[in-house]
Amino acid sequence: MLISVQALRALAAWAVVCHHFMQIFFDFHASGPIGQFFVSRGAVGVDIFFVISGLVIFLSTQNTDMPASRFMLNRIIRIVPAYWFYTAIMGLLLVFAAPLLPHQVISWQNFLLSLLFIPSENPGGYGLYPTLNVGWTLNYEMLFYLLFSTVFLFQQRHRPLIVAAALFAVSEVLARSGLISRFYGNDIVYEFLLGIVIGIIYRKGWIKEGVWLPLLGIATGLVTIYHLTPAERLLNWGLPSALIVLSCISLEPCFRGNKLLKILGDCSYSVYLLHVLVLYAGWLAAEHFALNPYLVFAVCVPVIGLGAWGSYEWLEKGLYRRMKGWLDKRRSADTAQVLS
Structure with missing residues (x-):
């Protein structure tokens, strides 16, 4: 993995953290220029994530032929356990602390559909969001993985066109005709x-x-x-995000060998999943004890960072290696049985 991309992934995750800090603590009402920037532009971290995701999946599967089911299984064991874990924690928080959290409601239907990466109306009434709100981006990620898994049926030179055609069919035909959720009609x-x-x-x-x-x-x-709104998400934020990713790769010699940046990038997925829970806990403490929001945020940042590192080491990497090792042994055993 390019360290420059890892560094950018980490920066994108923390931009989203700052964006949600402004949402949870200030309801997106900022007074200063920095706060206003994260209110109106912090969500661009998601766009950078999506560009990086396309880059990483493409590079990691070059010169590789595998069954579509194997590709999907690898992505599932990499993404799902941590997401389910933090979704379950969010569900418990909403069950026991619902009166204290504004606009946060849980229903069994939304919770179960969240676990299955199926978009549904959040019972809080603010749109197609899962129980763990940040999981909306994972619904797009899982769609991309599912469509990308089909490329292994074709020659390598045709694969980008196959993915492009599949995304176009889903977004412009199926979603806009109402055959699937309108959620997928977003040009993001x-x-x-x-x-x-x-x-x-x-x-x-x-x-x-x-x-x-x-x-x-x-x-x-x-x-x-900074100067364009996300009204036309692909053009206004997607293309500039791609330019930033491309430029960071050109700066790779400046990042190469930096272990800290690599670790920060490795932990970015857990930062993304964990931070809302920590911020809500901080907001509850600030409300109850009348604490300064920025002081609380200063405490939340290391908690998120350390929690994400532990989550990556034990929940993401550790569980992924164990599950992948078990699957590889199972496959080897099945192959040996067939050959015998």
């Missing part, structure tokens, strides 16, 4: 394709290392995001 789904395009460019060796030109690219992406 095409940001995965931007990551695949970057992966193709990277594989061809067209991304040149540098400093000043990549920094200019990052600055251009940030300025564009």
Whole structure:
């Protein structure tokens, strides 16, 4: 994994953390320019995530042929356990502390559909959000994985076009015709394709290392995001996010070998899943004891960081290795039985 991409993944996760801090503690009402930036632009971390996801999935499956079921199983054991764990905690929090959390309601139907990555109306009345609200992005991720799993039926040179056609069919035909949830009609789904395009460019060796030109690219992406709203998500935030990812890859020599940035990137998924729970706990403490919100946030940050590191080491990586090892042994045993 490119360390520059890991660093950007970590930065994107923490931008979302700051965005939700402004939501939970201030209901998106900010007074200063920094707070206003995270209110209106902090959600762009999701767009960067999607571009990176497309890039990583493309690069990790190059020169690889596997059954579609095997690809999906690998993604499921990587993504699902941690998501289910934090969804269960959020469910328990809503059951026992619902009167204390504004606009947060739980229902068994929404909870079960959340676990299955099926979009449904949140009982709180604010849209198609799962029990663990940040899980809405994982509904798109799982769709992308499902569609990407079909590419292993085709020659490698055709795979990007197959994914593009599949995403177009889902978003522009099925979703807009009402055959599936309107949730999938959002043009944000095409940001995965931007990551695949970057992966193709990277594989061809067209991304040149540098400093000043990549920094200019990052600055251009940030300025564009700052001045444009996400009304046209793909154009206004998706393309600038792709430019930022591309520019960061060009800066890889500046990041190479940095173990801290690698760890921060590794922990970013757990940061994304865990942070809302910690922020809600901090908000409850701030409300009860009349604490300064920024002081509480200063405590929440290391709690999120350390909690995410532990979550990655024991829940994500540890469980993934055990489950993958078990599956590999099972497959080897089945192969040996067939050959015998």
